[in-house]
Amino acid sequence: MDFAWSEQDRVFRARVRAFLARELPRDWPQIARHGPGSPEQTAFSLEFCPRLAAAGMLTPHWPEAWGGEAGSPWRHTIIGEEMWAAGEPRGAQYMNVNWIGPTLMHFGSDEQKRRYIPPMAQGKAIWCQGFSEPEAGSDLASLRTTAVADGDDYVINGSKIWTSYAALAEHCFLLARVSGDGAGKAGIAIFLVPMTTPGIEVRPIPSLIGHGDIHEVFLTDVRVPAGQRLGDEGEGWDIISHALANERVGLPRYELSIRALGAMVAALRRSGRFDDAVVQMRAGEAASACEAARLLVYRALDAKWRGKPQGADASLARVAVVAADHAVSEFGIDFLPEGLSGLSHPDILAHHERAIVSGIAAGAAEIQLNLVARRHLDLPRGE
Amino acid sequence: MNFALDEDQALFLDALEPIATAPGTDFVTGTDWGRFDWSETLDRDLEQNGYLDVAAEPSLGCLAAVAMVYRLAQRPVTAEYGASALLRPFLPDALPRPLAICAGDGGAIRFLPQARAIVRLNPEAVHWAPLDAAAVEPVESLFAYPMGRLRADPAWQALDCDATGAATRWRLALAAELAGTLRGGLDAVLDHVRNRRQFGRPLGSFQGVQHRLATASVGIEGAHWLVMKAAQSLDPGEAALALGRCQSISAPVCYDLHQFMGAMGLTLEHPLHRWTYRARALRSAMGGAAGNLALAARLRWGGA
Numbered sequence: 001m002d003f004a005w006s007e008q009d010r011v012f013r014a015r016v017r018a019f020l021a022r023e024l025p026r027d028w029p030q031i032a033r034h035g036p037g038s039p040e041q042t043a044f045s046l047e048f049c050p051r052l053a054a055a056g057m058l059t060p061h062w063p064e065a066w067g068g069e070a071g072s073p074w075r076h077t078i079i080g081e082e083m084w085a086a087g088e089p090r091g092a093q094y095m096n097v098n099w100i101g102p103t104l105m106h107f108g109s110d111e112q113k114r115r116y117i118p119p120m121a122q123g124k125a126i127w128c129q130g131f132s133e134p135e136a137g138s139d140l141a142s143l144r145t146t147a148v149a150d151g152d153d154y155v156i157n158g159s160k161i162w163t164s165y166a167a168l169a170e171h172c173f174l175l176a177r178v179s180g181d182g183a184g185k186a187g188i189a190i191f192l193v194p195m196t197t198p199g200i201e202v203r204p205i206p207s208l209i210g211h212g213d214i215h216e217v218f219l220t221d222v223r224v225p226a227g228q229r230l231g232d233e234g235e236g237w238d239i240i241s242h243a244l245a246n247e248r249v250g251l252p253r254y255e256l257s258i259r260a261l262g263a264m265v266a267a268l269r270r271s272g273r274f275d276d277a278v279v280q281m282r283a284g285e286a287a288s289a290c291e292a293a294r295l296l297v298y299r300a301l302d303a304k305w306r307g308k309p310q311g312a313d314a315s316l317a318r319v320a321v322v323a324a325d326h327a328v329s330e331f332g333i334d335f336l337p338e339g340l341s342g343l344s345h346p347d348i349l350a351h352h353e354r355a356i357v358s359g360i361a362a363g364a365a366e367i368q369l370n371l372v373a374r375r376h377l378d379l380p381r382g383e
Numbered sequence: 384m385n386f387a388l389d390e391d392q393a394l395f396l397d398a399l400e401p402i403a404t405a406p407g408t409d410f411v412t413g414t415d416w417g418r419f420d421w422s423e424t425l426d427r428d429l430e431q432n433g434y435l436d437v438a439a440e441p442s443l444g445c446l447a448a449v450a451m452v453y454r455l456a457q458r459p460v461t462a463e464y465g466a467s468a469l470l471r472p473f474l475p476d477a478l479p480r481p482l483a484i485c486a487g488d489g490g491a492i493r494f495l496p497q498a499r500a501i502v503r504l505n506p507e508a509v510h511w512a513p514l515d516a517a518a519v520e521p522v523e524s525l526f527a528y529p530m531g532r533l534r535a536d537p538a539w540q541a542l543d544c545d546a547t548g549a550a551t552r553w554r555l556a557l558a559a560e561l562a563g564t565l566r567g568g569l570d571a572v573l574d575h576v577r578n579r580r581q582f583g584r585p586l587g588s589f590q591g592v593q594h595r596l597a598t599a600s601v602g603i604e605g606a607h608w609l610v611m612k613a614a615q616s617l618d619p620g621e622a623a624l625a626l627g628r629c630q631s632i633s634a635p636v637c638y639d640l641h642q643f644m645g646a647m648g649l650t651l652e653h654p655l656h657r658w659t660y661r662a663r664a665l666r667s668a669m670g671g672a673a674g675n676l677a678l679a680a681r682l683r684w685g686g687a
Contacts, residue, residue, distance in 0.1 A: 001392060001446060002385040003612040009384075074384055265684045275687040277677050284676030287683060288628035292605030295612060302386040319601045366594065373593035377573055377600060380588045 003295075009074055016082045019055055023048065024089060029346045032087030035210025035353065036094070042126060042168045045091030049123025052090070059097055059121050066105060066113075067121030073305045077298075081255040087350060092127065092165035094251075096120040100127050100173055103243040107231045112192060116171070128165040130174035130193070130217060131240075133158065138364045140175070141185045141237065145219060147176035154178070154191065154229065156199075156222040164361075166202045166215040169195050175240065178233045188236035192228045199223070209357045244362075245310060250318045253358055254297065257328040258290040260351035264328075264336050267344050273335065282331050289327040293320035312376035315368040322359040329355040388450075391442045396450060402428045403455055410459035410654035418651070418660065419461060419527040421497060426462035426481060429455075435464060435480070438552075439472035445552070449559040449614035453607060456563025457570065459654040461528060461661065463494045465556035470502065473552060475543050478502070478511055483531075484553060488668055491522040495531030502549075503539060509549050512537035526664035527657045551622045554669055558610045558626040561665040565603045565633060568640045568658030572596070576643055586643065595639045602632035620682030626668070627675030633662045 005013070025031070031040045052058045053067070061076035062068025080098070083090055090097070101120045104113055119125040136143040145158025156176050166172070172193045179187030195202070199222035205214045231239050265283055268274040274283075297320075300313035329352050332339045339348035359365040373379045388396065407424035429435050438448035448468040455464050463481035471478060483498035487505070495501070496519055503510045518537060522530045573596065576587030586592055606629045613621035637659045641648050648655040669675060680686065 001388055001611070001615070003615050005384060262684065265680070269684070269686060274684070277673070280677035280680040280686060281673045282676075283684070284624065284627055284678070284680035285631055285672075287680065288609065288624050288631070288676060289605075291624060292602075292609050292628060295608035296601070296605050298384055299386045299608060302384060306387065316601050316604055319598070320605050323601070369594045369597040370590070372597035372600060373587075373590075377587075377593075377596055379573070379577060379593050379596070380585045382584065382588045382590070 003298075005074075009072065009078060012075055013078045013082065016057055016079055019052070019057060020082060020086050020089070023051055024086065028087065028089070032089070032350065033210075033346065035213050035350075036088040036091045037164045037213035038210055039168060039212050041087075041089070041091045042165065044089060045093050046124060046126070048089045049091075049093050051123075053121060053123040058090075058093075058123050059101070062097075062101065062121065063105070066101070066117050073301070077252065077301060081252040084252050085255040085259050090123075092169065093120070093123060093125065095129065095165075096125055096127060099243045100129075103173075103239065104230070106242065107235070107239050109227070111227065112230065116192065125171070126165060126169045127171045127173055128163050128169035128195070128217075130160045130163060130166075130172045132160060132162045134161050137162075138367050140240075140363075141188070143175055143177060143188065145174075145176045147178050147189060147191060147224070149178070149226070150223075152226055153223050154226060156191065156193070156219050156224060158219050160217040160219070161215075162205070163202075163215045163217050164213055166195070166217050167204060167212060171195060172200075172217070173230075175236060178236075185237035186234055188240075189233045190230040190236045190239055191224050192230055193222065193224055197222050197224065209353050245314070250321055250358070250362055252297070253321050253325050253354070254290045254293040256347070256351055256354065257325050258287065258294075260347045261286050261290065261328045261331065263345040263347045264332050264339065267336055267339070267348075279335055282334065286324070286327040286331045289320070289324040293317065293324040296320045312372045312374075315371040316376065318368045319365055319372065322365045325351075325355040325358040392447050392450065395437065395443055395447050396454065399434060399451055399454060402432065402434070403458060408458050408460045410657065412652055416651045418525065418656065419529060420459060420657065421529050422460035422462050425455070425458075425460060426464075426497075429462065429464055430467070430480065435467040436472055438469055445469060445555065445614045445617060446611060449555055449610055452556060452559035453563040453566070453610070456560045456661070457567035459567070459657045461657075463497060465560045466502065466553065469552045469556035469559075470549060473544065473548065474502070474509070474511070476511070479513065483514070486550075486553065486669055491524055491526075491530035491532050493526075493528045493530060493664060495519050495533070496521045496529045501533070501537065502542075504550055504553060505546065506550070507546055509542040509544050509546050510539040511542055512539050524664075525660060527660035528664050530664075547619055548617070550669070551617055551619045554619075554622040554626040554675070555610065555614050555617075557665055557668045558606070558613070558622070558629045561626070561629040561633060561662060562603060562607045562610055564658050564661045564665065565599075565629070565636050566607070568637070568655060568662070569596070569599055569603060571655055571658065572640045572643050572648075575647070592643055596643065599632075599636045599639055602636060606632055620679050623675045623682065624679035627672050627679055630666050630668075630672035630675060633666050633672075637662050 059068045060071040147154040147156045174191045174193045178189045199220045201218040203216045296317040300317045437443045438445045466482040479499040481497045483495045483501045485503045519531045524530045579586045609625040613625045
């Protein structure tokens, strides 16, 4: 048992930080102000990610055959922490690196791999995920968008909602129902859909979490060749379960949280307010939530990379990450309200806008509590 | 970064298990309905088999000692293993044990009726004094520990050791014992809600019960790993953070444990109080959650 980073990992983290210090422009805080889904940040990611790829910091954990170095998976964690804490200059491309690329490597046809993976490894691809629908949020398996076979094509009709990055994405990783309503999970298939396909309309939804971040996507008689289906018709749910297993621990939000907390404390110290024991205690409490979440995430990753059964480790971690995000956000609201007025460090405002979504994005935290109850605590299902 | 036990640690914890679960370590109701079980058997077995010296062994260290305390605290009986396993091996003299620790927390002191020595932790210095039965007055309390107070100030002798290091190790012992105590209580309640049927179904099948116990589990596991990490680093700030975390989650966890055990948990016929009233005793130690979390914040960021 060893909770310290190896010397190689420490050196790698220093390299990532030096890269960010060198490559992020002076006006990066303004570019990042509206979050990873904004047009400004998406445009920046298309300049930034190729440089990141050239420096060997975009996909070092990927296999060498797909542009990676087959490096330590902890490097992927280090990159994720440093990028998210810096405001995620990879924009939407973090999804390619984390799960879309690896899912295509595992389940894609040769043609799909050749077509889609190289642009991701080069840092030039923007994807969105077409999962949630107006009637299918946490209950994703109840989705209603249909894909009906028609000769060598499928014709897709339906709508998606709360879709990040949809306005600027070139492709959508889309879930649709190929069998009737009664088929449930077994009737779902995945399609890799160019967003320029006729019949796709995207409308932005104003939101609390930054402009241009979430959208509605309407699909009307969208014709997609059968070769754009990922896996077989009945495999969609298994593929998405595999893909989301990579994502269940969620983003390394604890890293931004602890840094935002540090920025809050620095502001409070400058004004003499950190000498108050109550403020210190609440700061310590928020820090303890962040560090506990960090360790639960690391434990889940450690188990996964050792090939141990996943159990509910990732679900425990995700719940802890959400609690940590909110502990920091609430500390700021209670003791540094000027942070929400943009009168303090920009990280504080950015953190608040990202914290409010942490228990909702990528599936409600309550679903993870269900999984902890059943898989970790061995509690019975309702009868 | 490696969360798996190494071979030595795994062998050590495997060997501990028969002692932790030996006859005499299960819950028994006393004829006088006492609120704690002091296990002479457990205390003796741990000492005689060298388990309390493990922190000083290079291949095992404080990490194994903390893992041991966490495991033992899950049992319904109690013995004095925290201070003896984490603090005593680093004190310059081989003090007699069981140990009682006086750290300016006020009130009655745990294990004083059994203790043969008391250690006083101050921010600047560490002292100890031998004890005999005449020096101690047992105190009846709600806490599920034997408690007592000194009849008079003993003959304190200075110990030549680092006071900050001693406080750090004591915080680790308290944190490991509190995290293990909460885990023991949670396991007892989980067993109950899996089997207790109301409204025609197990209590544990209700989502209102599941989510709160799942939340408790997230809190306990996160706190446990904070303690383990601090046991490796021996960093004073990490130890304060870990103890503060254990103490701050203790109140809501204990509330839920009693809620879901219902009236059974209010009786002395059920052991739940053994864990929840040990947790109540540990909540205020070394400044409690407020003091430890504030200390962790000051050590991390500075401040008066």
